[in-house]
Amino acid sequence: MPGILGIYPFGLGRENWRLARFVYYGLLALQHRGQEIASIITFDKELHNVTKKGFVDEAFDEKTINSIPGFIGVGFVSPTEEQTPIEVSNPLGLILVGDGKPELEEDVRESWRAFAELLAEEIDRTKNALRAALNIIEKVNGGYSFIALTENQELIAGRDVHGVKPLEVGSLGFDLGAVASESSALDVLGMEHIACVKPGEVVKFDPYSIERGRVKGADKVEPKYCSFEYVYLARPDSIINDIPIYKVRESIGVMLAKEHPVKADIVIGIPETAIPFALGYSKSSGIPVSLGFVTTGRKVRTAIKPSIFERLVGVQLKLNPIKCVIDGKDIVLIDDSVVRGTTLRNTVWNLKRKGARRVHVRIGSPSLVSSCPYGIEIPPPDELIARALDEREIAEVIGADTFSFLSIESLCKAIGLPCNRLCLSCWRRRT
Amino acid sequence: MKVMGVGGGAREHALAEAIARSTHSPKIYWVSELRNPGIYRIVKQSGGEYALARTTDAIKVAELAEKWNVDMVVIGPEEPNFHGVPDEVEKRGIPCIGAKRSLSIIEMSKAEMRRLQWRFNIPGKLLFKTYRSYEEAIEDLEKHADTLTWLQNVALKPARQAGGKGVKVVEDLQVYLRSEKKQFKKRHIRWIEQYMKKYGDIEERILIEEKVWGPEYTLQCFVDGRTVVGMPLVQDNKHAYEYDIGPETGGMGSYTGRGYLLPFITKEEYDRSLEIVKAMVDAIQRITGERYHGFIAGQMMLTEIEGPTLIEMYSRLGDPEGVNVMAMLKTDIVDIFEAIIDERLSKIKIEFAEVATVVKAMAPKGYPDFRDLAKNHPVYVDEKAIEKAGCKLYWGSVHLKEDGSMVTGGSRMIEILAFGESPQQASIKIERCLSNRPVRLLDGWELFYRSDIGSEEMIRKRTEIAERVRRLYKYREERGILGKRVDWHPKIGKIDPVKNLLDELKVIRS
Numbered sequence: 001m002p003g004i005l006g007i008y009p010f011g012l013g014r015e016n017w018r019l020a021r022f023v024y025y026g027l028l029a030l031q032h033r034g035q036e037i038a039s040i041i042t043f044d045k046e047l048h049n050v051t052k053k054g055f056v057d058e059a060f061d062e063k064t065i066n067s068i069p070g071f072i073g074v075g076f077v078s079p080t081e082e083q084t085p086i087e088v089s090n091p092l093g094l095i096l097v098g099d100g101k102p103e104l105e106e107d108v109r110e111s112w113r114a115f116a117e118l119l120a121e122e123i124d125r126t127k128n129a130l131r132a133a134l135n136i137i138e139k140v141n142g143g144y145s146f147i148a149l150t151e152n153q154e155l156i157a158g159r160d161v162h163g164v165k166p167l168e169v170g171s172l173g174f175d176l177g178a179v180a181s182e183s184s185a186l187d188v189l190g191m192e193h194i195a196c197v198k199p200g201e202v203v204k205f206d207p208y209s210i211e212r213g214r215v216k217g218a219d220k221v222e223p224k225y226c227s228f229e230y231v232y233l234a235r236p237d238s239i240i241n242d243i244p245i246y247k248v249r250e251s252i253g254v255m256l257a258k259e260h261p262v263k264a265d266i267v268i269g270i271p272e273t274a275i276p277f278a279l280g281y282s283k284s285s286g287i288p289v290s291l292g293f294v295t296t297g298r299k300v301r302t303a304i305k306p307s308i309f310e311r312l313v314g315v316q317l318k319l320n321p322i323k324c325v326i327d328g329k330d331i332v333l334i335d336d337s338v339v340r341g342t343t344l345r346n347t348v349w350n351l352k353r354k355g356a357r358r359v360h361v362r363i364g365s366p367s368l369v370s371s372c373p374y375g376i377e378i379p380p381p382d383e384l385i386a387r388a389l390d391e392r393e394i395a396e397v398i399g400a401d402t403f404s405f406l407s408i409e410s411l412c413k414a415i416g417l418p419c420n421r422l423c424l425s426c427w428r429r430r431t
Numbered sequence: 432m433k434v435m436g437v438g439g440g441a442r443e444h445a446l447a448e449a450i451a452r453s454t455h456s457p458k459i460y461w462v463s464e465l466r467n468p469g470i471y472r473i474v475k476q477s478g479g480e481y482a483l484a485r486t487t488d489a490i491k492v493a494e495l496a497e498k499w500n501v502d503m504v505v506i507g508p509e510e511p512n513f514h515g516v517p518d519e520v521e522k523r524g525i526p527c528i529g530a531k532r533s534l535s536i537i538e539m540s541k542a543e544m545r546r547l548q549w550r551f552n553i554p555g556k557l558l559f560k561t562y563r564s565y566e567e568a569i570e571d572l573e574k575h576a577d578t579l580t581w582l583q584n585v586a587l588k589p590a591r592q593a594g595g596k597g598v599k600v601v602e603d604l605q606v607y608l609r610s611e612k613k614q615f616k617k618r619h620i621r622w623i624e625q626y627m628k629k630y631g632d633i634e635e636r637i638l639i640e641e642k643v644w645g646p647e648y649t650l651q652c653f654v655d656g657r658t659v660v661g662m663p664l665v666q667d668n669k670h671a672y673e674y675d676i677g678p679e680t681g682g683m684g685s686y687t688g689r690g691y692l693l694p695f696i697t698k699e700e701y702d703r704s705l706e707i708v709k710a711m712v713d714a715i716q717r718i719t720g721e722r723y724h725g726f727i728a729g730q731m732m733l734t735e736i737e738g739p740t741l742i743e744m745y746s747r748l749g750d751p752e753g754v755n756v757m758a759m760l761k762t763d764i765v766d767i768f769e770a771i772i773d774e775r776l777s778k779i780k781i782e783f784a785e786v787a788t789v790v791k792a793m794a795p796k797g798y799p800d801f802r803d804l805a806k807n808h809p810v811y812v813d814e815k816a817i818e819k820a821g822c823k824l825y826w827g828s829v830h831l832k833e834d835g836s837m838v839t840g841g842s843r844m845i846e847i848l849a850f851g852e853s854p855q856q857a858s859i860k861i862e863r864c865l866s867n868r869p870v871r872l873l874d875g876w877e878l879f880y881r882s883d884i885g886s887e888e889m890i891r892k893r894t895e896i897a898e899r900v901r902r903l904y905k906y907r908e909e910r911g912i913l914g915k916r917v918d919w920h921p922k923i924g925k926i927d928p929v930k931n932l933l934d935e936l937k938v939i940r941s
Contacts, residue, residue, distance in 0.1 A: 010676070010678050010800075011677065011678030011800045012622070013618060013619070016615065018614075021610075022608065171670075171674060171675060171677075174679045176676075177672070177674070177677065195674060195888060207801075208796035208804070208879075210673045211673075211879070212673055
């Protein structure tokens with residue numbers, strides 16, 4: 001689930017741009033997709049790769065940004081320290097950033113390395129970067145999006161034939177073209193969001209053209225858009241595959257209210273992802289929505305922070321219930337997903353301690369029971385609470401009065417696509 | 432009858448083709464800088480002659496017209512107009528379909544065009560300012576850098592028509608990227624200044640206009656000095672590359688709906704646009720005392736602030752937009768030319784086929800900003816394959832050499848047109864045709880074109896934007912604030928930039 005971004009200048013005077021700062025702000029907008037690694041990659045005569053640990057704004061201070069030259073820019077944020085931009089120098093210099101996992105090796109990083117090497121070899125062999133990328137995508141299964149920048153000033157961006165991972169295209173005036181994991185990164189740069197790269201499609205930018213191509217037959221392949229993106233990963237102001245995230249999340253709330261109605265005084269969403277769910281739930285049920293928590297510190301994605309300890313600290317720092325809102329109330333508490341249940345148990349406990357009478361937990365996604373085949377950092381299956389326990393049991397464990405997941409069918413309905421056009425792997429039990 | 436044409440691009444090929452369709456079976460004569468293979472063939476078939484010459488050399492062109500003893504001359508591109516070719520031709524008693532030098536100022540000087548529009552208070556205006564030098568522009572922009580004035584969001588343009596080159600839009604909405612964008616703005620102004628020096632026929636070099644957004648469309652018209660007759664709307668696509676990304680070009684492709692309207696422009700908007708063009712023709716005729724005989728076009732945009740808005744004017748047909756309408760034209764074009772000459776356009780019926788069209792231009796890589804790279808590549812075109820695919824070929828910037836071989840001229844090389852029930856259908860036809868690569872460069876240098884022109888997605892996108900803008904300008908209209916702008920400067924207070932401009936330019940009330 002890393003965030004990737006590429007920005008490319010065209011026309012007379014294109015070498016005059018300095019894009020490091022553009023990449024920096026684009027990465028800030030993709031920060032939620034990964035907080036362990038941040039990279040700014042640029043080209044000016046040669047490739048530069050500045051990869052650092054931590055949050056984007058910690059990794060890159062003013063001085064560092066100003067010191068990075070280059071008029072072509074690529075950015076990367078990763079949720080794991082292992083996954084960094086892949087550099088290839090033979091037979092062709094190339095730096096590649098990717099989201100998801102090409103099915104080449106067991107390990108995600110190794111898969112990307114193999115992918116980058118294949119791509120470099122194929123470009124060298126065919127002398128045609130577009131053709132080369134299409135050949136590779138046609139051959140390599142998996143769910144992935146990538147951006148590669150070559151020493152020949154070619155920026156190549158593509159998606160696997162099922163389009164599992166997102167990739168969106170944008171532009172700025174007559175000058176810049178861009179691709180990014182999410183449209184909100186383009187918005188933040190003041191760009192026009194144009195369209196998604198289609199499943200199995202490759203877009204190639206070079207100094208004198210943009211070329212697009214699609215793997216033969218890809219238009220007849222069912223897409224398998226990652227449903228986790230819609231529920232949880234993407235920013236609510238993003239539009240992915242022509243579907244606005246916010247609209248999906250509000251619909252999820254509406255679906256939840258229909259599927260799992262309950263009598264209560266207020267609806268509260270856990271910040272930030274679950275807020276739109278709560279608004280939808282309220283709209284549909286007529287139960288007023290309230291602001292239940294104030295967050296402290298950074299927006300840490302608690303489901304993907306590495307250790308349990310960090311997660312506990314994370315959640316306590318993050319979620320402080322507002323006492324006067326919840327005191328004496330029956331509450332519908334809405335969260336986006338349940339991984340281990342640790343954060344939820346703490347939250348419910350905190351709510352009760354501050355005076356909540358009943359806490360009915362509703363989850364804006366189906367039960368998370370399997371790991372992601374495409375590299376989303378979901379803990380191993382035996383750590384997933386939903387795999388071990390049913391809804392009634394989970395309620396008992398986390399101290400809630402009732403507890404319900406969204407059904408898979410409702411999720412698809414909320415996204416607005418038939419279930420067979422979505423990747424639902426993590427919600428489905430695999431043996 | 433003998434008809435002579437001037438100019439060697441795809442637009443002129445389409446004009447030549449329309450002339451060749453005439454029931455008057457005219458002999459066709461032509462002059463251009465490169466020998467356009469398509470026009471050359473038409474000329475030869477008609478029994479006419481083809482000459483190579485600088486089409487901006489008014490004397491030379493007029494002498495050819497005289498020598499060939501033609502009945503009329505039709506001008507394709509803008510530069511011959513700017514250089515007074517129509518004036519010189521008419522001086523010799525030969526009627527010319529082309530805006531005279533003084534009239535063509537509405538295209539040559541973007542600043543004059545805008546000034547004229549403001550002085551006559553014609554709707555669809557944009558705030559503007561001109562500068563003579565780099566220093567002047569920078570000083571003024573810096574002065575307003577932190578104020579709430581329209582100078583924050585501007586389009587920077589060369590003040591003279593420069594083959595569609597050099598337009599940049601720079602927004603300062605992202606405060607955190609301001610330094611990057613400001614630097615770029617400065618560099619671009621410097622570039623415009625240098626570039627404009629090359630023309631040397633205009634004092635104002637840099638034009639700054641308020642930035643607007645909305646769907647663009649071109650309204651091309653016939654004019655005879657009394658009547659302005661509108662043609663079907665065409666949408667041109669200026670960005671060089673797919674997705675509307677990349678530098679500004681003369682136009683990479685264009686489409687029409689079935690009939691006069693585009694899928695996202697209403698009849699009312701068409702009528703208002705036509706009123707604007709008519710008013711501009713009246714204005715330029717009043718100022719110059721000349722009669723406008725020829726083509727005129729408004730490059731329009733639907734904007735929040737003004738509704739139908741004039742972005743630029745052409746003193747000719749658009750290219751590629753001219754190709755669309757010439758292919759759709761059912762009326763005998765020679766009849767139309769005669770009506771223009773006699774100023775009786777209002778008496779004849781001009782008809783266009785009720786069919787959608789799409790035109791896609793192909794250009795060698797390097798176009799538009801690095802033309803040297805795009806020049807002198809040997810060309811191969813399988814004309815039969817294109818015809819078989821139900822498409823039509825228009826030759827553009829290609830030179831047919833004496834030995835029969837062809838090389839690229841550096842600009843848009845060919846344009847492919849298809850008819851269809853809808854632009855989407857026509858677009859698919861062209862895609863199918865080009866997928867077999869009937870057009871190639873023999874030295875392996877690559878060509879590019881835009882697959883997205885006329886596509887379902889493009890039209891959906893344009894429609895969405897049009898609807899958004901329409902909601903906004905209609906609302907302004909209802910509240911009586913269409914065209915109203917309010918600025919604020921901490922040291923000056925509230926500013927009405929419209930009133931200021933009108934005062935400054937002393938509005939002429941008709």
